[in-house]
Amino acid sequence: MICRQCPRNCGVDREKELGFCKEGEKIRIAKIIDNFMWEEPPVSGKNGTCAIFFSGCNLRCSYCQNYKISRGGVGKEYSAEEFARLLEKIDSSSNESIDLVTPTHFSNQLISAFKIYKPKKKVIYNTSGYESLEIIKEISPFIDIFLTDFKYFDENLAKRFSFAGDYREKAVTAIKAMHKYRPNVFINEILDKGVIIRHLVLPEQTKDSIDILRLIKKEFDDPVISLMSQYVPSGEEGIGRKLYALEYKIVLNEAKKIGLKKGFFQDLSSSSEKFIPHF
Numbered sequence: 001m002i003c004r005q006c007p008r009n010c011g012v013d014r015e016k017e018l019g020f021c022k023e024g025e026k027i028r029i030a031k032i033i034d035n036f037m038w039e040e041p042p043v044s045g046k047n048g049t050c051a052i053f054f055s056g057c058n059l060r061c062s063y064c065q066n067y068k069i070s071r072g073g074v075g076k077e078y079s080a081e082e083f084a085r086l087l088e089k090i091d092s093s094s095n096e097s098i099d100l101v102t103p104t105h106f107s108n109q110l111i112s113a114f115k116i117y118k119p120k121k122k123v124i125y126n127t128s129g130y131e132s133l134e135i136i137k138e139i140s141p142f143i144d145i146f147l148t149d150f151k152y153f154d155e156n157l158a159k160r161f162s163f164a165g166d167y168r169e170k171a172v173t174a175i176k177a178m179h180k181y182r183p184n185v186f187i188n189e190i191l192d193k194g195v196i197i198r199h200l201v202l203p204e205q206t207k208d209s210i211d212i213l214r215l216i217k218k219e220f221d222d223p224v225i226s227l228m229s230q231y232v233p234s235g236e237e238g239i240g241r242k243l244y245a246l247e248y249k250i251v252l253n254e255a256k257k258i259g260l261k262k263g264f265f266q267d268l269s270s271s272s273e274k275f276i277p278h279f
């Protein structure tokens with residue numbers, strides 16, 4: 001099948017050639033971590049989530065924290081039928097939820113698997129935000145929480161780090177669709193279903209982070225955000241230092257000043273290699 005399942009719109013037959021994500025037609029998984037506790041509380045819960053790290057990526061950021069899987073080509077292949085059986089197995093485990101980490105380039109294959117087996121546990125679609133509208137619409141009946149990044153405001157920054165000058169426009173459209181198809185539902189003030197918009201503050205980029213927060217406030221109604229400080233230099237050619245405390249404080253203060261209070265705010269102490277899984 002010709003692949004146009006993300007905004008890269010490569011138009012390749014992934015059985016014969018590779019597109020930007022460098023993955024073939026079959027689902028490929030680099031690592032599965034049971035009872036993974038390092039996601040936001042609605043995802044991890046008390047027992048942790050089953051984090052499924054897919055191989056490859058449609059964004060391939062140069063500073064990627066998980067570059068060994070987004071670039072390294074490691075992993076085991078699954079057909080849609082085999083992935084459905086995996087979901088069934090996870091359903092009978094102690095994990096709180098199923099966390100699909102960087103699933104975008106396998107979303108059509110995941111929809112086929114969900115049609116074979118729809119999990120009883122909460123399913124999290126943990127994405128870079130560089131998504132097509134059609135995929136969000138089609139996959140939303142199977143997703144409980146969209147955990148989406150909002151990475152860049154500036155077009156040149158998006159080009160420089162992720163070769164995606166249209167990132168902001170595509171992310172706004174996709175995140176609007178996520179809110180439309182999976183509106184926020186709270187139980188006892190904790191998000192049960194809906195959308196969490198994540199932003200990782202990058203070193204030297206506080207202006208871009210502030211522009212993103214203002215955009216989130218303007219574009220989305222009562223958003224739940226997750227502000228992250230955990231960047232560590234680990235990519236192939238990324239940014240060579242951690243985030244300064246002052247940089248994070250400036251961004252955190254802006255979030256509070258403009259009224260983005262609903263969500264999750266990391267401590268600067270989260271900037272450590274221990275938050276990056278080994279592959």
Ligand code: SF4
Pocket residue numbers: 003004005006007008009010011012014018019020021022023058104105106
């Ligand atoms: S999923 Fe991969 S091959 Fe398909 S359009 Fe996106 S980057 Fe290209």
